[in-house]
Amino acid sequence: MPQRLTHIILASASPRRQQLLLQLQPALQLMIQPAEIDESLIEGEAASVRVLRLAQAKAEASWQRLTPAQQAWPLLAADTEVVLDGQALSKPASPEEAAGFLTRLAGREHQVQTCVVLKTAQQTSHCLVTTQVKMRALDPAEIEAYIATQEYQDKAGGYAIQGQAAAFIEQIQGSYTNVVGLPLEAVYQLLTHHGYTVI
Numbered sequence: 001m002p003q004r005l006t007h008i009i010l011a012s013a014s015p016r017r018q019q020l021l022l023q024l025q026p027a028l029q030l031m032i033q034p035a036e037i038d039e040s041l042i043e044g045e046a047a048s049v050r051v052l053r054l055a056q057a058k059a060e061a062s063w064q065r066l067t068p069a070q071q072a073w074p075l076l077a078a079d080t081e082v083v084l085d086g087q088a089l090s091k092p093a094s095p096e097e098a099a100g101f102l103t104r105l106a107g108r109e110h111q112v113q114t115c116v117v118l119k120t121a122q123q124t125s126h127c128l129v130t131t132q133v134k135m136r137a138l139d140p141a142e143i144e145a146y147i148a149t150q151e152y153q154d155k156a157g158g159y160a161i162q163g164q165a166a167a168f169i170e171q172i173q174g175s176y177t178n179v180v181g182l183p184l185e186a187v188y189q190l191l192t193h194h195g196y197t198v199i
Helices: 015-024 047-063 095-105 140-148 164-168 176-180 184-193
Strands: 007-010 029-032 075-084 087-089 109-119 124-135 169-173
Touching: 007 015, 015 029, 015 176, 015 184, 047 075, 047 087, 047 109, 047 124, 075 095, 087 095, 095 140, 109 176, 109 184, 124 176, 124 184, 140 164, 164 169, 176 184
Parallel strands: 007 029, 007 075
Antiparallel strands: 075 087, 075 109, 109 124, 124 169
């Protein structure tokens, strides 16, 4: 029998992911259990392998911190990477690195890849979602002005499509919510696969 989704554990402190989950199910009770793992890049690791590795590690790390009672709820973990020429552009460590990311992305197509992991006491499932994104050409002054907003902070690739960087995006093929940080259609499908009724 399908079970109504009322609670979920989110292995992330991202306010964007919290907002997206509540968009999917406004009455959902969220338990925020951020996972503290090593997210260092591994030389030569493919982006699709990286997002799967990190999402699975986040899910496992958060699950281990739960009480047996909390493990009755589903746990959701995700990792999102901006990928250019096969290379993951993670969260920039400085304004200079963010400006470098935007300079490389400007006028080109890139991919946003998210791996979503849903874990319950009975099973663990995952899916990988890729969205094609084209950013228009940017001049150095635009990049400098955007960096000054500090919106780039804690954003893969150094930009937020749901913020002021929306003015930079020419075209998207695929999931918009994936680019924000959590592909809701994939989350919905994973939850229904695990026997939950969401809507």
